Amino acid sequence: MKTESFIYVGTYTEPIRFGTGKILEGKGQGIYRYRFDRTSGALELLATTTGVTNPSYLAFDPTRRFLYAVNELKTWQDRPTGTVSAFAVDPRSGALEFLNKQMTHGTDPCHVEVTRDGRHVFIANFMSGSVCVLPVCEDGSLAPASDFIQHQGSSIDPNRQRGAHAHSVIFDPAERFAFVPDLGLDKLAAYVFDPVRGKLERHERAWFKATPGSGPRHLAFRPDGRFAYLINELDSSLTALAYDGVLGCFSEMQTVPTLPEDFSGESTCADIHVSPCGRFVYASNRGHDSIVIHRIDRASGLLSRVGHVSTGGRTPRNFALDPQGHFLLAANQDSDTIVSFRINQKSGELEPTGHVTPVPTPVCVKFFD
Numbered sequence: 620m621k622t623e624s625f626i627y628v629g630t631y632t633e634p635i636r637f638g639t640g641k642i643l644e645g646k647g648q649g650i651y652r653y654r655f656d657r658t659s660g661a662l663e664l665l666a667t668t669t670g671v672t673n674p675s676y677l678a679f680d681p682t683r684r685f686l687y688a689v690n691e692l693k694t695w696q697d698r699p700t701g702t703v704s705a706f707a708v709d710p711r712s713g714a715l716e717f718l719n720k721q722m723t724h725g726t727d728p729c730h731v732e733v734t735r736d737g738r739h740v741f742i743a744n745f746m747s748g749s750v751c752v753l754p755v756c757e758d759g760s761l762a763p764a765s766d767f768i769q770h771q772g773s774s775i776d777p778n779r780q781r782g783a784h785a786h787s788v789i790f791d792p793a794e795r796f797a798f799v800p801d802l803g804l805d806k807l808a809a810y811v812f813d814p815v816r817g818k819l820e821r822h823e824r825a826w827f828k829a830t831p832g833s834g835p836r837h838l839a840f841r842p843d844g845r846f847a848y849l850i851n852e853l854d855s856s857l858t859a860l861a862y863d864g865v866l867g868c869f870s871e872m873q874t875v876p877t878l879p880e881d882f883s884g885e886s887t888c889a890d891i892h893v894s895p896c897g898r899f900v901y902a903s904n905r906g907h908d909s910i911v912i913h914r915i916d917r918a919s920g921l922l923s924r925v926g927h928v929s930t931g932g933r934t935p936r937n938f939a940l941d942p943q944g945h946f947l948l949a950a951n952q953d954s955d956t957i958v959s960f961r962i963n964q965k966s967g968e969l970e971p972t973g974h975v976t977p978v979p980t981p982v983c984v985k986f987f988d
Contacts, residue, residue: 624941625713625987626653626662628950628957629674629688631980635727636693638746638779638802646955646979650674650688650706652713653976655986660946660959660972668715671704675982676730676937680737683987684708685759686715687740689728701728703742703753705761713987718760724767725749730787734794739765739817741788743799748783750799750810754817765817774805775831779853786836786852792844796822796867800835802852807835809867825868830854837890842897846920850877850891850902857891857902857913859922873921877902877911890937895944899925899967903935903949910938910949910960912967928969931958939984946972950981957981 630647637643649671653662674688686708692701700722706715725744728751732741740761742751752766770783784803790796790812797819799808809825812818827849829835834853840862841847847869849858855877860869877888886906893900893915900913900922912925930938932951939948940962947960947969957976960969 621988622657624655624657626655626948627651627677627686627985627987628653628978628981629677629983630978631673631675631691631982632671633673635673635691638784643980645673647981648979650677650715651978652715657941657945659974660961661974662957662959662976666714668706670717674704677983677985678731678733679708679985679987680733680755680759681735682737684710685737685755687731687733687761689723689731689742690720691727691729693726693746695722698722699726699747700724701726701744703728703731703740703761705759707759718758721753721761721763723751724764725751732788732790734790734814736814738814741797743785743788745784745786748785748801748803750785750788750819752817752819766819768810768819770801770804770808772804774803776834776853779803779834780805780832787838789838789840791862791864791867792840793864796825798838800838800849802834802836805829805831805833805835807838807849807869811867822867825866827860827869829858830856830874836888839891839893839900841893841915841920842895846915848891848893848900850888852888855886855888855904857900857922859920861920875913875922875924877904878907879927882907889935892938892940894940894962894967895942901938901940901947903930903938905934905936908933908935908951910935910947910969912969914967925967928960931971931975932956936981937983939986941986942988948984950978950984952980952982955979955981957984
């Protein structure tokens with residue numbers, strides 16, 4: 620087992636106004652690169668790639684030769700659009716070399732996903748509620764968009780759901796279908812992906828309607844693809860879904876709260892990940908400032924709560940599980956730290972390693988493995 624690996628952290632570098640109306644003062648300098656000690660859980664800062672504006676979400680291509688970062692902006696060159704930046708990754712040092720950037724044709728891009736063959740990059744534009752597909756060139760740079768889809772509609776929350784807000788793009792394990800949780804529509808949009816043309820075709824019968832006012836945000840599949848778990852931002856809930864990989868359709872099995880029964884403050888959900896072993900699902904609460912842990916029943920896919928653990932900071936946005944399933948790194952956006960936890964392999968519980976790393980307004984954490 621490798622004893623060290625690289626960790627990359629995306630940050631906010633400029634002020635940004637969220638859908639809540641809150642303005643966050645970005646303190647970051649760009650994309651931070653750390654050495655991660657797999658024995659202790661400690662992070663050591665190696666370098667910062669500067670000159671990158673609001674690189675709030677990151678994704679590697681499957682070969683780990685290239686890194687893509689959304690630039691979460693409302694305007695670029697006087698146009699109502701954000702951008703996405705492409706970087707080459709040095710395989711030894713992990714250093715990033717800027718290649719190019721392209722428009723995402725929507726505002727506040729918040730999520731980026733790369734196809735398994737590395738030929739296309741998908742972007743979710745949160746504020747304008749749209750999805751963009753960009754082809755990848757041979758050198759890893761990005762070509763102009765090959766497809767763009769604008770969501771339309773609203774839901775019941777007069778403040779947060781007056782329009783569409785696409786929050787992520789997630790592929791099923793076979794990569795036949797792409798799913799887009801839309802917070803503004805209370806729907807899990809479904810598309811058939813054409814990898815030859817780089818196009819998405821609307822898959823009408825597979826659109827999943829979430830509970831009104833729930834605000835779907837992210838989706839995570841169990842490794843075997845039989846079940847998926849949808850985190851709902853606005854009502855702090857987690858929905859277990861059975862998945863039909865032939866039809867590309869979901870059916871709801873269970874919805875559980877992510878907060879303790881005695882919690883009465885304000886809190887919203889953010890991120891969700893299924894453990895590599897497929898036995899546990901983790902989700903973050905912003906306000907309660909915790910990770911909630913659920914055990915996944917192997918046969919039924921249903922959830923039973925294991926417990927909560929404080930993230931040791933404020934507003935845990937994104938978090939990452941290491942690919943070997945031994946550590947969790949939580950990014951506390953509003954208290955400028957990343958806290959590392961060791962994962963109990965039997966119970967799924969989290970134990971703080973004692974290592975707290977200062978990082979200015981961290982948003983996204985990615986392992987280089």
